[in-house]
Amino acid sequence: LRGAAAFGQGEGQVWAQEIQCRGNESQIDFCPTAPSQNQSCSHGNHVGLVCYDSEDVRLVDGGRPCAGRVEILLLGQWGTVCMRNWDMTDAGVVCRQLGCGDAVEALGDAHFGRGTGPIWMDEVSCRGLESTLKECGHRGWGKPHPHCHHGWDAGVICSGNVRLVRGAKRCSGRVEMHNGSSWGTVCDADFDQRDAEVVCRQLSCGPPAELREAAAFGQGEGQVWAQGIQCRGNESRIDFCPTAPSQNQSCSHGNHVGLVCSDIEDVRLVDGGRPCAGRVEVFHQGQWGTVCVYRLDMTDAGVVCRQLGCGDAVKVPGRAHFGEGSGPIWMFAVSCRGSESTLKECESRGGLSNPHHACHHSWDAGVICSGNVRLVGGAKQCSGRVEIQHGSSWGTVCDADFDQRDAEVVCRQLSCGPPAELWGAAAFGQGEGQVWAQEIQCRGNESQIDFCPTAPSQNQSCSHGNDVGLVCSDSEDVRLVDGGRSCAGRVEVFHQGLWGTVCMRNWDKTDAGVVCRQLGCADAVGAPGFDGRRSGFIWMDDVSCRGSESRLEECRHGGWGGSNCPNGMDAGVICS
Known part of the structure; x- marks a missing residue:
């Protein structure tokens, strides 16, 4: 339905009756009417209408008129189109034929489910000038390649208006x-x-x-x-x-x-408490499934974050950090170059059509993205200069426009625990680009910085010499307890919503060094056993770090919660 004379102003009288159809009438003159309440309605308010016009092409099972599986009516029977050579030019012809605006995406692999009946078209090749799909070149009516089947049915997403x-x-x-x-x-x-x-x-x-x-x-x-x-x-x-x-x-x-x-049509982050963190799930062949964490790294995570409009990758947590998923494990041994626009474009062992079955859901991958805020120039990922994304560029924030409540939201959004310290005067170095011209006025309970109210900054003379910095406590996944100071104590790890300990079996200064650096506590001085009172889970055992990891979770270990470590063998750390 289009208002405001979208198809031009007509002539003559504007109908003085309000039409009150129930929707099941066969003709408009069978509908009840009543005197219009809009007596001042002019030719500038003429209504327009686009009908679906499904005589020879339609989009099915997409949940709306302008998205779905492409179906063609031929010889009195509806059939599908094979995805071979199907591209955005072909999709654009379908969208224009249906009055559905521009093509947004040309899909294959029965994205909207498998059709039935004949496969009427294959190897479609439109020039882009055609007014109907039937005018495009193709392999021949009802003569698909022998490899074509309904698992390869083509689909389209159109913009509509x-x-x-x-x-x-x-x-x-x-x-x-x-x-x-x-x-x-x-x-x-x-x-x-x-x-x-x-x-x-x-x-x-x-x-x-x-x-x-x-x-x-x-x-x-x-x-x-x-x-x-x-x-x-x-x-x-x-x-x-x-x-x-x-x-x-x-x-x-x-x-x-x-x-x-959020673009959750083919990838989403689940059970992370916010849109830009959680278990990675991929939509394929009409079903959501997970991704195996095996070999998943920050480059792969970066592709996911960019696809979701979630800024930069902050970290790749350990196995099933956000809980175990269900359904197929669609991707195994993912290997992205970093230039891909979607995760599905990345290589994976076996590919999406032949998912790997050696992996299980206890190895489900998770990702934490920065969203539209990040911390830059700090010694660890949860400290640094505050930068906020505006459109396609990053800018800094004036220290006078940022307070403790704003800090609570930023640390929460980055899964970095509560804020520990606010620093002004470009303590983490001066940034580039614009200084954010809005004062952020968070209440402190928001899950993302873009949910906070803003107001024009009163500090228009603020320069990069006033860039605000922030240190979060980073208590989301590791802490040191009962050591008498913040940089010494028994190592505890946060996993699946619970704190637990680390068994000291094979624990050494290399492992301890990773913990110290993660906490911003400099170097490891010692890696003692810790005979304190312990309750809860033993989350990690047989830890073996290379020393280059930024987080303890990235180190090899014997599996989450699988330890038979006795009491009195908790791992401890003393940092410098």
């Missing part, structure tokens, strides 16, 4: 809407969380992760949308949302709204 432009991935960017003849932008003051939920849903991009203001993804062209969007949040498409004339008539291209969706 909304799209995200200039983002690092398909599910982030400047919000643009189509008015029937051209694309326009949306004022940031006219767009809120409920509107974002609908746009992300319409684009099959999962729930919204972040709203960005002030043309964070660059300034667009064309008109700024003159209507305020008033979604309830449960609509399947943005054009089903009510609108009202915008109260921000002076809104300019510098106020274009941007949006980052």
